Structure formats: C-alpha cells, structure tokens
Amino acid sequence: xxxxxxxxxxxxxxxxxxxxxxxxxxxxxxxxxxxxxxxxxxxxxxxxxxxxxxxxxxxxxxxxxxxxxxxxxxxxxxxxxxxxxxxxxxxxxxxxxxxxxxxxxxxxxxxxxxxxxxxxxxxxxxxxxxxxxxxxxxxxxxxxxxxxxxxxxxxxxxxxxxxxxxxxxxxxxxxxxxxxxxxxxxxxxxxxxxxxxxxxxxxxxxxxxxxxxxxxxxxxxxxxxxxxxxxxxxxxxxxxxxxxxxxxxxxxxxxxxxxxxxxxxxxxxxxxxxxxxxxxxxxxxxxxxxxxxxxxxxxxxxxxxxxxxxxxxxxxxxxxxxxxxxx
Amino acid sequence: xxxxxxxxxxxxxxxxxxxxxxxxxxxxxxxxxxxxxxxxxxxxxxxxxxxxxxxxxxxxxxxxxxxxxxxxxxxxxxxxxxxxxxxxxxxxxxxxxxxxxxxxxxxxxxxxxxxxxxxxxxxxxxxxxxxxxxxxxxxxxxxxxxxxxxxxxxxxxxxxxxxxxxxxxxxxxxxxxxxxxxxxxxxxxxxxxxxxxxxxxxxxxxxxxxxxxxxxxxxxxxxxxxxxxxxxxxxxxxxxxxxxxxxxxxxxxxxxxxxxxxxxxxxxxxxxxxxxxxxxxxxxxxxxxxxxxxxxxxxxxxxxxxxxxxxxxxxxxxxxxxxxxxx
Numbered sequence: 001x002x003x004x005x006x007x008x009x010x011x012x013x014x015x016x017x018x019x020x021x022x023x024x025x026x027x028x029x030x031x032x033x034x035x036x037x038x039x040x041x042x043x044x045x046x047x048x049x050x051x052x053x054x055x056x057x058x059x060x061x062x063x064x065x066x067x068x069x070x071x072x073x074x075x076x077x078x079x080x081x082x083x084x085x086x087x088x089x090x091x092x093x094x095x096x097x098x099x100x101x102x103x104x105x106x107x108x109x110x111x112x113x114x115x116x117x118x119x120x121x122x123x124x125x126x127x128x129x130x131x132x133x134x135x136x137x138x139x140x141x142x143x144x145x146x147x148x149x150x151x152x153x154x155x156x157x158x159x160x161x162x163x164x165x166x167x168x169x170x171x172x173x174x175x176x177x178x179x180x181x182x183x184x185x186x187x188x189x190x191x192x193x194x195x196x197x198x199x200x201x202x203x204x205x206x207x208x209x210x211x212x213x214x215x216x217x218x219x220x221x222x223x224x225x226x227x228x229x230x231x232x233x234x235x236x237x238x239x240x241x242x243x244x245x246x247x248x249x250x251x252x253x254x255x256x257x258x259x260x261x262x263x264x265x266x267x268x269x270x271x272x273x274x275x276x277x278x279x280x281x282x283x284x285x286x287x288x289x290x291x292x293x294x295x296x297x298x299x300x301x302x303x304x305x306x307x308x309x310x311x312x313x314x315x316x317x318x319x320x321x322x323x324x325x326x327x
Numbered sequence: 328x329x330x331x332x333x334x335x336x337x338x339x340x341x342x343x344x345x346x347x348x349x350x351x352x353x354x355x356x357x358x359x360x361x362x363x364x365x366x367x368x369x370x371x372x373x374x375x376x377x378x379x380x381x382x383x384x385x386x387x388x389x390x391x392x393x394x395x396x397x398x399x400x401x402x403x404x405x406x407x408x409x410x411x412x413x414x415x416x417x418x419x420x421x422x423x424x425x426x427x428x429x430x431x432x433x434x435x436x437x438x439x440x441x442x443x444x445x446x447x448x449x450x451x452x453x454x455x456x457x458x459x460x461x462x463x464x465x466x467x468x469x470x471x472x473x474x475x476x477x478x479x480x481x482x483x484x485x486x487x488x489x490x491x492x493x494x495x496x497x498x499x500x501x502x503x504x505x506x507x508x509x510x511x512x513x514x515x516x517x518x519x520x521x522x523x524x525x526x527x528x529x530x531x532x533x534x535x536x537x538x539x540x541x542x543x544x545x546x547x548x549x550x551x552x553x554x555x556x557x558x559x560x561x562x563x564x565x566x567x568x569x570x571x572x573x574x575x576x577x578x579x580x581x582x583x584x585x586x587x588x589x590x591x592x593x594x595x596x597x598x599x600x601x602x603x604x605x606x607x608x609x610x611x612x613x614x615x616x617x618x619x620x621x622x623x624x625x626x627x628x629x630x631x632x633x634x635x636x637x638x639x640x641x642x643x644x645x646x647x648x649x650x651x652x653x654x
Contacts, residue, residue, distance in 0.1 A: 018587050022466040043587055098654055099647070124654045126460070129638055130597075131653045133453070136614040136641035137607075139349040183600075258610060260345050260370055264602035266610075270457075273510075275591035280464075283585060283593075287463040307649050311456055312634040314463035320426070322634050326462065327425055327446055327455045 002293050003029040004286075005058060005086070007078065008068035009040055009049070011246065012091065015282025016066050017043055023286055025316045029062050059085050064289045067091075076101060080108040083116040083303075087292045089285050091121040098124070106303035113301045115292040120306060121281040122272055123147070127252045129306045130270035134254035138266055141256025144182045146174035146195060150248025150277060158223045159200055162216050164208030167236070169243045173197040174251065185255040185265035191226070198229040203239045248277035287314040329620050330356040331613075332385060332413070334405065335395035336367055336376070338573065339418065342609025343393050344370055350613055352643045356389050386412050391616045394418075403428060407435040410443040410630075414619045416612050418448040425451070433630035440628045442619040447633060448608040449599055450474070454579045456633045457597035461581035465593055468583025469514045473501035473522060477575025477604060485550045486527055489543050491535030494563070496570045500524040501578065512582040512592035518553070525556040530566045575604035614641040 004026050006013045013031065020028045030048050033040050037049040050058070055065075065086040067078050071094045079090045083105055092101050098119055109116035119125065123145070131143055152172045159168035178195050181188045188194075200217060204210055214231040218224055234242075255267040274280040288306070291313035295304065312319055331353050333340045340358065347355045357375050360367050364376040377385070382392075392413040394405050398421045406417045410432055419428050425446055436443035446452065450472070458470055479499045486495035505522050508515045515521075527544060531537055541558040545551055561569075582594040601607040615633070618640035622631065639646055 014587075015585070018585060095654065098650055102650060119654055126464070126595075128654045129460075132638050132642060132649060133456070135653065136617075136638075137453070137610045139610075185600075258342070258345060258603055258606035260341075264606055265600075266602065266607045267600040268453075269596075269598045269600075271596045273512075273592075273594040273596075275593065276585055279585035279591055280593045283464045283466075290463075305650060305654055307639040307646065307654070308637050310635050310637050311459050311463075315459060319634065322459060323425055323429060323632060326458045327422065327451045327632055327634070 002026040003063045005029055005062040005065040006031045007065055009033050011278035013068040015279040019282045019286040062086055064292055066285050080104045083109040083114050084112045087115045087296055089117040089120055089289045092119045102303050110302045115296045116303045117288050117292050120285050120288045125284055125306055130252045134268040138256025141254050142187045143254045145252050147250040148172040148174050155223055164205050164213050166205050167203040169201045171199045182253045185267050193227055198227045200231045201234050201243050203236050246277045247275050249273040329353040330390045332356055332389040332392040333358045334392055336360050338605035340395040342606040346609045346613040389413055391619055393612050407431045410436040410441050411439045414442045414623055416444045416447055416616045419446045429630050437629045442623045443630045444615050444619050447612050447615045452611055452633055457579045461595040465583025468581050470581045471509045472579050474577040475499040475501045482550055491532050491540050493532050494530040496528045498526045509580045512594050520554055525554045527558045528561050528570050530563050531560055573604045574602050576600040
C-alpha cells in the first residue's frame with residue numbers, strides 16, 4: 001500500500017481524500033493543515049489531522065505527500081521544502097514560472113533522492129500531454145486550446161477587487177463558431193475575442209454604482225478588455241444558489257496536414273467536461289502519485305512532469321493486464 | 328540523424344515516406360519490398376529500393392526499420408525476425424493476439440539488444456493510450472469507443488467474398504444519439520446496433536441477383552447481422568470516383584464519477600478525424616520510431632507498446648523546451 005499524505009485541506013485536498021477511496025493500492029495516512037488541527041474535520045474515520053509544522057515527524061510514515069496549496073505563494077516554497085522529506089506531487093499552474101519551479105524542485109529532490117512531480121492536473125497536465133502527443137504526431141499543424149464553460153478563479157478574483165463589488169464569479173465560455181472552425185481543420189486566425197466569451201455574475205455592495213462597476217470590469221486590461229464580456233448583477237441569495245458550482249472543462253485541438261502535397265487534413269481533439277474541477281484535478285494527482293512511487297522504485301529521483309511518465313505507471317494494473325484489456 | 332528503413336511500400340509505407348519529410352531528426356535510408364525492386368518507384372529522389380531478401384546487408388546502415396505489412400500473416404513473422412537486426416516499429420492490430428506477438432517479439436529483441444515497438448497506430452495506439460490515461464484518472468467509470476465515419480477494410484473484404492460482388496466498400500458510421508448519451512455521462516447500455524451503422528457500396532457482377540447479395544450481406548454473422556446495414560448498388564465508375572478515399576476516425580470516451588457520494592460526473596473524450604487513415608498511422612509510427620531510439624540510447628531493449636513510452640521521447644524537442652512551450 002502506498003501511504004499518502006495530504007498537505008492542505010481546501011477543495012483540492014478534499015478531492016484527494018475522495019480520490020484515494022477509489023485507489024485500491026493507496027491509503028490516506030494523514031492530513032496536514034496550517035490551521036489548528038482540531039478545527040479541521042475530515043471525511044475519513046481514523047485518519048489524523050496534523051499541524052503542518054510537525055510534518056517532519058512523518059518522514060518514515062508517509063511515501064508520497066500531495067501538495068494542495070496555491071501556485072502564487074504556497075507551492076513555490078512547499079514543493080522544494082517537502083521534496084526533502086517525501087516523494088511529492090503538486091499542481092503548480094503558473095505556466096510562465098514552471099522552468100524556475102522545476103529547477104528549484106529538481107535540486108531539492110535529487111539531493112534527498114526523492115521523486116517530485118510538478119504541474120500535475122488538467123492544464124497544466126492532461127492538456128499539456130495532449131499538446132505534446134498531437135505535436136509529435138502532426139508536426140505540420142496548429143494547436144488551439146479552448147477553456148470552459150467554467151469558472152476562472154483569477155478573473156473572479158479580479159472582479160472582486162473592483163470598488164463596490166461584494167462577490168463575483170466569472171465564467172469562461174468557448175465560442176462555438178470558433179470551435180467548429182478549428183475542428184474542421186480550417187486553422188483560422190483567432191484573437192482572444194473570437195475564442196472565448198466572459199460572463200460575470202456580480203453581487204454589488206448596497207448603493208454601489210452598477211454602471212461604473214460594469215464599465216470598470218469590461219475595460220480591465222489583460223482580464224477583460226480583449227474579450228466580449230457580459231456583466232449580470234445578482235443578489236446574494238441567487239449568487240449562492242446558482243453560482244457555487246465548480247464545473248469546468250475545455251478542448252485541446254490540433255489540426256495538421258499529411259500526404260505528399262499536404263493534401264489531407266487530420267484533426268486530434270481532447271476534451272474534458274467536469275462537474276467538479278478540483279475533484280478531477282485530485283484524481284489526476286493521485287494517479288501521478290502512484291507513478292511517482294513506480295519511478296522511485298526504478299531508482300529515479302528529481303523533478304518530473306507529465307511528459308516524463310510512462311503511461312503504464314499511472315495504472316495499478318500490470319503491463320500484461322493492460323496489454324490484454326486496453327491495447 | 329536517425330536512419331530509417333521502410334519494409335513494404337503499400338499505403339502505409341507511402342505514408343511513412345511522407346511523414347519522414349516532416350521529421351527533421353530522421354532520414355529515409357532505404358525502402359524494402361518483396362516485389363522486384365525495379366518495379367517499385369518511390370517519391371524520394373536518391374533513396375534506393377531494395378529487395379527484402381537482402382536486408383541483412385543493411386544491418387549497419389539502418390537504425391530503425393518501420394514494418395508496413397499486414398497483421399494477418401506479415402507482422403507475426405517479420406517483427407520478430409527483423410528485431411534481430413534493427414530497432415523495429417510495427418502496427419500489429421489483431422487485438423486478441425497481442426499478448427502472443429508481444430512475447431515472441433520481446434524474446435527476439437532482448438536477445439539481440441534491440442527495441443521493438445508493437446501495435447503502434449491509432450487503434451491500437453493513440454486510442455489505447457487514451458483508454459489507459461482515462462482509466463487511471465477515473466477508476467470509477469465506463470469506456471466507450473466509437474469508430475468512423477470511415478472505411479472498415481475487414482468488412483469491405485467480407486462483402487467482396489459474397490457471390491456476385493465485384494467490388495465493395497463498407498463505411499462504419501457512429502450513431503449520433505448514442506454518442507451524445509455517452510458524452511453526457513449517461514453511461515447507457517449499448518448493443519452494437521445502438522453504436523454503429525454499416526453503410527455498404529457494392530459493385531455487382533453483370534446479371535447478379537442484387538436482392539440476394541443484399542440479403543447475404545445483411546445477415547452475415549459477426550460482420551453485419553448485429554447491425555443496421557444499408558446496401559447501395561453503384562456502378563464501377565461511381566465506385567472509383569466516390570469511394571476511393573481512406574478517411575477514418577473515431578472517439579474514445581470515458582465518463583466517470585467523482586466526489587464523496589459520487590455525485591459529480593466527469594467526461595474525457597479523445598477523437599480523431601482523418602482524411603487519410605494510413606498517412607496518420609504513419610505519422611504515429613514515425614514518432615514512436617524516434618522514441619525507440621531514445622529508449623535504446625537509455626540502454627533499454629525488448630518489446631514495448633505505447634503504454635511504456637515517456638511522452639517526451641516522441642518529440643524532437645528537449646525536456647526544457649517542452650516544459651517551456653507545451654506544459
């Protein structure tokens with residue numbers, strides 16, 4: 001049995017706890033939190049909730065620690081720190097900072113002979129894998145990624161920083177017409193506005209100027225100015241009842257050319273539709289935690305991403321069984 | 328440069344020749360045929376066409392041999408034979424015989440210190456990979472594979488064996504209603520008839536009994552009896568002008584449950600739309616030929632499938648570049 005620890009018990013940590021129930025070869029050993037452990041109640045009887053500061057005591061009792069913190073400030077510190085004690089898996093998703101994070105984590109993991117998997121999830125993660133496979137197979141082609149329909153945490157946060165906004169949620173919605181053109185292999189030139197619509201649900205403070213809020217959102221650089229944006233004002237009750245979900249998804253499509261005169265089109269599409277974004281991400285993390293153990297038992301150490309993992313290592317089935325049932 | 332040989336110059340072999348033009352790290356060294364080499368003319372100036380029987384002379388001049396024969400009689404003999412001389416890649420697609428083929432090829436490749444990749448293509452191949460990834464991520468779920476719209480060689484051959492049939496082509500067509508239900512995560516119970524329609528275009532011999540041919544096709548066990556089948560009779564000219572294409576494609580969909588009470592649905596879909604089935608298959612084979620060389624340079628030998636290959640090995644880019652551009 002692979003002994004797994006969870007660092008951080010937010011939506012992702014809760015998802016890991018659920019995912020481990022379906023993993024017959026893994027067991028949840030402990031949950032770590034920076035809060036007072038007695039204030040955190042988990043769903044798995046008999047499993048202790050421990051203070052994050054005491055984690056060194058668990059060095060011999062946990063094989064893989066799954067890190068469920070945020071990419072902005074938690075993971076850049078935590079992953080390299082905990083890679084000194086355990087095999088670790090994180091979902092670091094700040095694309096631009098991946099090379100730096102990789103280098104830091106790689107050094108720590110190699111020094112302590114651990115495997116550290118970073119940027120695991122669906123994007124980065126499964127979407128990245130599909131970009132890589134599709135690019136290797138269709139070198140002469142073009143990629144497009146569409147996200148949604150789903151909640152963008154970053155955009156929702158940006159709206160909440162607008163004066164007079166009490167709460168907000170932003171849905172990223174892929175534009176069907178663009179999706180169809182890409183699927184048809186037309187390789188259209190698409191601006192951000194062609195690809196995604198941004199729909200916002202805003203709870204305003206009492207007496208706030210709705211018109212001004214709407215204008216501020218729609219003209220916000222980087223986040224909204226380059227898109228068609230729809231702003232709805234809703235009351236608190238509607239917001240809670242209709243906009244508390246965590247659904248998300250998206251599409252990675254590559255179309256390319258084959259043939260002597262590049263006369264044929266081939267299109268590869270990978271898509272996800274997820275009722276719960278954090279639970280799905282958790283399932284991906286758990287599969288890669290299994291792979292971390294396999295790599296470690298091969299004598300491998302250092303930082304790895306989805307690109308480095310033989311797919312069979314994600315499964316609890318033997319090579320023989322996989323070839324018989326899935327090939 | 329990876330020096331590549333092609334064994335067999337049919338549709339797949341021609342596809343490999345095209346695919347190698349886009350592979351900057353690979354070069355086509357020779358094409359081998361069981362026909363008289365002077366009767367075979369290829370599209371790449373300066374590359375020799377050689378008799379298959381003389382292939383031992385090329386032992387030091389070729390790194391990877393891509394085998395483009397058929398699964399029924401060619402590959403079961405060729406792959407294990409040529410694995411003694413080169414790293415090899417084949418597209419063996421008789422699912423039920425994969426374990427036996429694997430064992431034979433593994434022994435030959437290990438004995439001569441070569442890497443042999445078998446069952447590479449899209450099904451088996453990319454579809455298998457997507458089944459594996461999706462099963463590892465969503466252990467509590469259900470898979471469905473739909474094929475088409477595209478030509479089934481096996482079904483076309485079966486029709487051609489019917490008395491009075493001069494030529495025939497059979498299109499496998501996925502049924503949209505079933506596809507939608509699977510996509511929606513409904514996990515419906517589907518019989519073959521629910522999933523695929525079979526549409527046949529038949530050129531009959533002069534004076535043949537059309538009604539009898541149609542009846543024979545529609546009631547043919549295994550191939551057609553379990554499906555709704557449409558039979559069209561067309562003249563030779565129409566057949567050649569409208570039914571010479573080699574388009575194909577399909578969908579691998581897994582839907583599963585996540586959450587504490589399995590209250591959430593997640594759906595993973597991978598699909599291909601290919602104007603040319605053999606050219607796309609060739610592109611997949613070429614990417615895995617590159618991976619064979621990488622594995623060999625790691626000191627690995629033996630038989631491998633898509634399940635065993637770290638995805639990064641399919642790309643000609645460095646790990647650093649992949650992380651920067653695709654993760």
